[in-house]
Amino acid sequence: xSMGNNYELYKVFYWAAKTGSLTQAAKALFLTQPSVSHAIxxxxxxxxxxxxxxxxxxxxxxxxxxxxxxxxxxxxxxxxRAEEKMASLKNLESGELRIGGSDSLFKxxxxxxxxxxxxKHPGIRLHLNHGTTPEIIAFLKEGRIDLGVVRMPIVDSQLxxxxxxxxxxxxxxxxxxxxxKNMVLSFDMLLxxxxxLFSRNSRARMAITxxxxxxGYKLKPEIEVGSVDLLIEFARKGLGISxxxxxxxxxxxxxxxxxxxxxxxxxxxxxxxxxxxRNMPLSISASRFIELVR
Amino acid sequence: xSMGNNYELYKVFYWAAKTGSLTQAAKALFLTQPSVSHAIxxxxxxxxxxxxxxxxxxxxxxxxxxxxxxxxxxxxxxxxRAEEKMASLKNLESGELRIGGSDSLFKxxxxxxxxxxxxKHPGIRLHLNHGTTPEIIAFLKEGRIDLGVVRMPIVDSQLxxxxxxxxxxxxxxxxxxxxxKNMVLSFDMLLxxxxxLFSRNSRARMAITxxxxxxGYKLKPEIEVGSVDLLIEFARKGLGISxxxxxxxxxxxxxxxxxxxxxxxxxxxxxxxxxxxRNMPLSISASRFIELVR
DNA sequence: TATTTCCCATAGACATGGTCTATAGCTCCT
DNA sequence: AGGAGCTATAGACCATGTCTATGGGAAATA
Numbered sequence: 088x089s090m091g092n093n094y095e096l097y098k099v100f101y102w103a104a105k106t107g108s109l110t111q112a113a114k115a116l117f118l119t120q121p122s123v124s125h126a127i128x129x130x131x132x133x134x135x136x137x138x139x140x141x142x143x144x145x146x147x148x149x150x151x152x153x154x155x156x157x158x159x160x161x162x163x164x165x166x167x168r169a170e171e172k173m174a175s176l177k178n179l180e181s182g183e184l185r186i187g188g189s190d191s192l193f194k195x196x197x198x199x200x201x202x203x204x205x206x207k208h209p210g211i212r213l214h215l216n217h218g219t220t221p222e223i224i225a226f227l228k229e230g231r232i233d234l235g236v237v238r239m240p241i242v243d244s245q246l247x248x249x250x251x252x253x254x255x256x257x258x259x260x261x262x263x264x265x266x267x268k269n270m271v272l273s274f275d276m277l278l279x280x281x282x283x284l285f286s287r288n289s290r291a292r293m294a295i296t297x298x299x300x301x302x303g304y305k306l307k308p309e310i311e312v313g314s315v316d317l318l319i320e321f322a323r324k325g326l327g328i329s330x331x332x333x334x335x336x337x338x339x340x341x342x343x344x345x346x347x348x349x350x351x352x353x354x355x356x357x358x359x360x361x362x363x364x365r366n367m368p369l370s371i372s373a374s375r376f377i378e379l380v381r
Numbered sequence: 382x383s384m385g386n387n388y389e390l391y392k393v394f395y396w397a398a399k400t401g402s403l404t405q406a407a408k409a410l411f412l413t414q415p416s417v418s419h420a421i422x423x424x425x426x427x428x429x430x431x432x433x434x435x436x437x438x439x440x441x442x443x444x445x446x447x448x449x450x451x452x453x454x455x456x457x458x459x460x461x462r463a464e465e466k467m468a469s470l471k472n473l474e475s476g477e478l479r480i481g482g483s484d485s486l487f488k489x490x491x492x493x494x495x496x497x498x499x500x501k502h503p504g505i506r507l508h509l510n511h512g513t514t515p516e517i518i519a520f521l522k523e524g525r526i527d528l529g530v531v532r533m534p535i536v537d538s539q540l541x542x543x544x545x546x547x548x549x550x551x552x553x554x555x556x557x558x559x560x561x562k563n564m565v566l567s568f569d570m571l572l573x574x575x576x577x578l579f580s581r582n583s584r585a586r587m588a589i590t591x592x593x594x595x596x597g598y599k600l601k602p603e604i605e606v607g608s609v610d611l612l613i614e615f616a617r618k619g620l621g622i623s624x625x626x627x628x629x630x631x632x633x634x635x636x637x638x639x640x641x642x643x644x645x646x647x648x649x650x651x652x653x654x655x656x657x658x659r660n661m662p663l664s665i666s667a668s669r670f671i672e673l674v675r
Numbered sequence: 676t677a678t679t680t681c682c683c684a685t686a687g688a689c690a691t692g693g694t695c696t697a698t699a700g701c702t703c704c705t
Numbered sequence: 706a707g708g709a710g711c712t713a714t715a716g717a718c719c720a721t722g723t724c725t726a727t728g729g730g731a732a733a734t735a
Contacts, residue, residue, distance in 0.1 A: 094392050155466070371445065437702035
C-alpha cells in the first residue's frame with residue numbers, strides 16, 4: 088500500500104521534532120508519552136526510515152528526518168492557519184456577506200441592519216449587488232450572492248423566500264399640487280395630472296399598471312425616471328405625481344415637502360422578501376444576517 | 382477541545398473537494414462512499430461550518446469550504462512531496478553520503494567502492510571530508526559525517542568499528558638504491574639511508590617509530606612530507622627510503638619504479654576500520670554503502 | 676560509587692471511532 | 706415510470722490508537 092498512510096502520524100512527528108522530546112510532544116498533543124513513542128515508531132516503520140536519534144535527553148532528527156520535517160512543518164503550519172481561518176469565519180471575524188437587491192431596498196430597508204451588522208462584525212466584507220428581480224435571482228443561482236432582497240411575490244421552486252416587512256406603495260405630490268391635499272381622488276381624476284413612474288420593468292410598476300387596467304384605465308406616465316431618488320425629487324419639484332413606496336418617503340411626508348394622494352381605491356400592499364437558495368447551505372455570515380433582520 | 386482534531390479528515394476533504402464527488406474520493410482513498418460521507422460530515426460538525434453543497438451530481442465547495450480548500454490543498458501537496466522525497470531517499474534516488482577519512486584511504490581503498498556506489502545511485506551526492514583520525518572521530522560525533530574510514534586500532538566506546546581489509550606498511554626505495562633490492566636489512570643497516578616519513582602525527586608513523594624504539598633504535602627521518610603521493614614520488618626520485626603502505630604502491634612495485642626493502646624484522650600489519658556512531662541510526666545511504674564495502 | 680531523575684521502549688488491556696454492509700431518499704435523464 | 710447516478714443514515718464490527726504499568730539506560734547529583 089502507500090507508505091505514510093495516516094496523516095495523524097505527521098502531526099505527532101511534527102511536535103516531536105519541534106519540541107525535541109517525545110514527552111513534550113505528548114503534552115502538546117494531550118497524549119501520553121508511550122502513545123507518541125508508538126506513533127513515531129509506526130511512522131518510521133511505514134516509511135522504512137529512521138527519523139530520530141533517541142538518547143536520554145530526548146530525540147533529535149536524523150538527516151532523513153530533518154528532510155521530512157522541512158516538508159511537514161510547512162504542511163502543519165498551513166493546517167493551523169486553515170483552522171484559525173475557519174475559527175475566524177465561524178466567529179464572523181472574517182468572511183463576506185454578498186447581498187443582491189435594488190438600490191432603494193438597500194437604502195431604505197437594509198441600511199440600518201447592515202450598519203448594525205458591520206459594526207458588530209467589522210471583519211466582514213460586504214458586497215452589494217443591485218439589479219432587477221430576475222437578475223438577482225440569476226445571481227443567487229450562480230452563487231454570486233448569498234441572499235437576495237426583493238419585492239414579493241416570488242415564485243421559484245429553487246428558492247426559499249421569507250416574507251419580511253410590508254410596504255405600501257402610493258402616489259405622492261409636492262406643494263405645487265397642494266390643492267389635492269385634502270381630496271380623495273378617483274383614478275379618473277388622478278390621470279388628469281402628470282404621472283411619474285419608475286422606468287424599468289419593476290414589479291411595483293407592473294402591479295400598479297395592471298391594477299389600473301383591471302379598473303379599465305390606462306396608466307401612461309408623463310415622465311419615466313430610472314431611480315427612486317429621482318421619483319422623489321421630481322415629485323418635490325412639482326413635475327408630477329410620483330408612484331413611490333410610502334416607507335421610502337417617510338421623511339419627506341413628515342417634513343411636508345411631499346404629501347400622499349388619497350385615492351378611493353385601496354392600493355394593494357407589497358412585501359419585501361428575503362430569498363435564499365432552497366437546499367443550499369447558507370454562508371455563516373448570511374445566516375447570521377438573516378437572523379438579525381428577522 | 383481543538384476543532385479539526387483529526388488530520389485524516391483533511392485528507393478526505395481534500396479528495397472530496399478535488400474530485401467534486403464523495404464517491405470518487407472514496408475510490409481514491411480506497412474507502413467506501415459512506416465512510417467518506419461520514420468523514421466529511423464529521424469535519425463539518427467539528428468546524429461548525431458547512432463545507433459542501435450536496436446534490437445528485439456530486440458535491441461542490443461552499444464559500445467557506447473553498448477557503449478551507451485553499452489551505453488544505455497546499456498542505457496535502459506538501460505531504461505528498463514529502464512522501465515522494467522519503468521514497469526517493471529510501472530507494473537511494475536522492476540523499477547524500479558523507480564520509481570522513483584520509484586522502485590516501487579515499488584514493489587507494491575507497492575509490493572503487495565509491496565509483497560503484499555512485500554509478501548505481503547517481504542521485505546520491507557524495508561528501509568526502511579528510512582529516513586526521515581524531516578529527517574524523519570528532520566529525521562523526523558532531524554528526525558532520527555518516528562514517529569514518531581510518532586505520533585501526535580505534536578505542537572509543539561511543540564508536541562501533543568494523544575491521545576491514547588488512548594493510549601492510551613497508552619501506553620502499555627507487556632505482557637509486559637498487560643495491561638493496563636483494564638484501565635483507567636490519568634496522569641498523571636501514572638507518573644508514575635517508576628515511577622519508579609522513580610529516581603529520583599519523584598513526585602509521587607513530588607505530589613504526591615505537592617499533593624502532595622497542596628495538597632500541599631511533600627513527601629520525603631525513604625528509605618529512607605531507608602527503609602519501611609525495612612519499613611515493615620522493616622515493617621514486619631517489620631522495621630516500623619511504624615508509625608507505627604496500628597496497629598503495631602496488632602499481633609502482635609492479636612496474637619496478639619502486640621496490641620493497643626486505644627487513645629482518647616482520648613489520649606489524651595494520652587494518653582499515655570503518656567507524657560509525659554506536660547507538661545512532663545510520664543514514665540509508667551510509668548503511669547501504671557499508672554493506673557494499675563488506 | 677551509589678542514587679535519583681530524567682528520558683524512551685515495550686507489553687498488554689481496553690475502548691474509541693472509523694469502516695463496513697444494507698438501505699433509503701433524492702434528482703436527473705431516458 | 707423506470708433506471709442510474711448521487712449522498713445520507715443506521716447499526717454491527719473490529720482495527721487501531723490510547724491507556725497504565727513497567728523496564729532499561731544515560732546523565733546529573735550526592
